[in-house]
Amino acid sequence: MKKFVCFLMIGVFLLAGSAFASEIELPDLSGEAITVYYMAGTTYEPAARRAAAEFEELTGCVVRVVADPYLTLFEKQLTSLITRSEAYDVLQVAYQWDGLFMPYLEPLDPFIEEHGIDMDAFIPGVLANCGGSFDEIYGIPTACDVYSFIYRTDLFEEAGLEPPQTWEEVNEIAAALTTDDIHGHVLAGLGEQVGQFWRARYLAMGGRLLNEDWTPALDMEIGVEAAELLRDLLEYCPAGTLTYGYPEQMHAFILGRAAMAEVWPSFLRAPADDPDESDVVGNWSFAPYPGGTGELSAWSLGIPQVSRNKEAAFAWIAFFTQESMQKEFFTDIGIGPTLSALYEDEEFLAQHPDLAGVYPGLKNPIPRFNVAQSQEAYDFMDARVSAYLAGMITAEQMIEEITGRWEELFAVDTPDFPYIGP
Amino acid sequence: MAKKQFQDFKIGWLFVLPALAFLSITSLIPLAYSLGVSFTNFNLLRPDRPLQFVGFQNYLTGIRDTEFTTAAWNTILIIGGSLALQFLIGLMLSLILSQERKGFRVWRTVLLIPNIVAPVVVGVLWRLMLNPDYGIVKLGLAELGLDLPWLAHPIWSRVAVVMVETWSWTPFVMLTLIAGLKSLSDTPFEAARIDGAGGFQIFRYITLPMIKPVLAVTFLLRLMDAFKMFDTIYVLTYGGPGLATEVLSLRIYKRGLKYFDITTASAQSWIFLACIFIVSYIIAKKFINVESRLE
Structure with missing residues (x-):
């Protein structure tokens, strides 16, 4: 009986462990806390809240999710950036705001290199318009859509x-x-x-x-x-x-x-x-x-220059935009993935045939300036x-x-x- | 004696000083700052640029802004329409409900409810009630043959805003006029009745002149408040369709905090403030004249 209970407990622990898994290597961030700012509603905010619990479980870092509707998100985010507010560590930025936001965002290239993020995995039509400025990257694409x-x-x-x-x-x-x-x-x-x-x-x-x-x-x-x-x-x-x-x-x-x-x-x-x-x-x-x-809709995750927790912030971004999370967000919430692989995965396409109707548009979208x-x-x-x-x-x-x-x-x-x- | 007066003077200032300092910090300094900014080329998005004095350039830009002038006309139309209705309905209600009859006290309280509701809630509430698919007011009026595109048509959306403002603020007008009516002496009314005056004559020649000061103060308060109308429109129409219901406060907010054009927004705010001041001054002057005539 004791042996059975022991096996049962091991099984439960293993299951619990696998419930919160990450395909990227995450640092130990125990004792740290970050605040992430997303668009409120039934898509991005629930995804952030769900991921926050998993991220905390995996890294020990507490994630506070703040959300506002689209109508006020731009002005609140830009106000926080130009006033050099340290309130947020990660911002969800719509690509049409990039021109105004980038002077206040941290270039992410060193983090990308350090964490080995493969930027070629992102849909080129999305990456070309979202989160970047010529040679520098200020945001990792997290969601995309095309009308x-x-x-x-x-x-x-x-x-x-x-x-x-x-x-x-x-x-x-x-x-x-x-x-x-x-x-x-x-x-x-x-x-x-x-x-x-x-x-x-x-x-x-x-x-x-x-x-x-x-x-x-x-x-x-x-x-x-x-x-x-x-x-x-x-x-x-x-x-x-x-x-x-x-x-x-x-x-x-x-x-x-x-x-x-x-x-x-x-x-x-x-x-x-x-x-x-x-x-x-x-x-x-x-x-x-x-x-x-x-017309393209694309969001990236960026880090304000004044953030005090850039390492933890980038770990969050890498975790939130990884393939397994994008798959989960798409399946459960409907958020459009930014990784080409998901649109080209035959098995995944068979489960979600509607993806095929969107991908052609994303490859060559009409961006806003x-x-x-x-x-x-x-x-x-x-x-x-x-x-x-x-x-x-x-x-x-x-x-x-x-x-x-x-x-x-x-x-x-x-x-x-x-x-x-x- | 002079020493005592000086002592009182000093103590008086001591009491006033904290309030004065608080007001200066929270009101006067931001006001002065925005006035200063309105004469410069300050760019909130590029604060590193050298600051230059540009004279009245931002004021000219502000006045030439066609959206600003459209918003000014909308403000006049909406305020004019809603204040006229508020005073008409408010006066009628106050004449009825100022009488001490059974149940009137309850009515006075019930009718006050719309004025207690926060403006944002008022906007949400009416947006739902005017919803073209399931809005109770929209569908109810459609049953009466008034099937109108309340929030989608430039004229009807203005009418909708006037209607909502009237619904929300008539109770305030009613309440202040009831207070005014209740403070009137009975003597002139009794004398008029003895002289055989009818109800309308009493209203026209006694009640109305006697409550004119209350009417003027209420009008002044409502006018100044109506100029600041923002929350309800923001939620109800966001200034649309097109710019049909965009009022000055909403336009200035968009210019300042959506497009981050702080200098023009500051200049437009000062133009707006000057207009409110002039209109209020004229009404206040008229009110003082009324008071002196009564004296």
Whole structure:
């Protein structure tokens, strides 16, 4: 009996040990504590909280997780950086903020070398746009997404339709699938995010945002056409689509009230397959935007220069971004992995076929420019597109006003390197 | 005697000094700092750059900012609409509820609830109630034939903000006017009744002139507070759609803390402050005149 209890205890210890395992070598950080700052919500924050417990178990380092919603994350993080606050040791940074944040972040190259992190393992299209500045690395990519369609496979099959290949087809399909009970499409049309939908159409039609010298290059004809296409689509969306944030858009889709939506896949992957939340389990899939790619969303983890626990902070980053964690976060929470291997693993792909619909877009995504003017430039564009869709201004006025403001913005502190985006 | 007066003077200053120091540190120094910054080229993101005096350049940039002028018009429209409704409804309620009848005391308390709720909660509450899919107010009004895109249309979103502000602040107006009405002497009313004056005549020629000072003070307080409106709009519409409900405080916040353009934001804050001061001064002056006329 004693022997049995002994074996049982050994078994329990072994199991407990394997529950918190890491594929990278972690230092003993007993007695240390770090504060990590993430975006609040149902994706990144829960991942951080879950990993914090495991990291503490493995290293002895206490991890305090602080989270704020996207709307206030930028200003709070940047305020903490420019005031040289030592409050945070790790920041989750959106790639479009890199231009403003990098002067205050620690270069990570020495840590990467020391820990033997293989940067070539990251998706090149993501790595090229996220966390780096030319030759120096300031953040390790932790999550990525590319705007894609989510669509109801059952409804498309019933109607004999395929995912759209052109933006005109998007409207046609939305019209064909709109019934008394179901809307053909749903947008997250709140002012602060609606500009993206116009940009997607405008760029796919051959429009450009800026010239090499950072002067605006908005094309009136293409811009108006893209705007009208987007406005026409509203007819097939729920009446309140212009007031929808991501949660409302997500609910419209997973409650079966919309046949198609343009989304960040990470936000929908897990809830769409959760029978407690979703009415469309097993009846949805992702498809890339027309042209095969869309606007990129990518987050990296960086360390403020003033952090007092840089070693522990980097250990956290290495732990959080390793393959096993990314696999776990994807499977359980839906966070888009940044490592190519996960998108190329046949077994993993067979378990998660929706990944195949996102990877082509991530290989060659459309990035936002990430210079000091980014935040205001994109905010202004979002507000003008919102004003156009709400009927306050014409499409021509929208293009003229964006051009005017961007001219003013980029005339001051013009970046000293050429613009290379679309 | 003179020595005693001097002693009292010194003790008086001793009592006042801590409050004065506290106010100076927390209010005056930041105010002076922002005033100073508004005349320079200070860049929060590049503090290493040499600081230069730029005169009124930031003020000109601030005034030429079309979003700032749009926000100014929105502020006037929203404040004008909501204050008019608050005073109209508040006055009517106060005339009814200032009477001592059974149950009125409970009503006064119940009607005060919207004013107790924090502005952020008010924003969240109304955002849910006006939700186009399941919002109780939106669906209720749709049943009555008012199926409107409350938060998605430039005009209706302004109406929604006015409606929410009115809901939230009418109780305050009602309460102060009830206090004003209750402080009035009965004598002129009794005399008017004996002279055969009707209800409207009493209201028009006795009640209204007598509560004018209370109305003016309440209006001044509400006006100054309304200019600071931020939280509710931030949550309810975030200034959208487009810039339809963007008010000055929200615009200045975005310029300062979202785009980190501290110099223009400071200049715009001072322009805003000057406007509030001028409007308040005119109303206060008018109020003083009213008071002297009554005297």
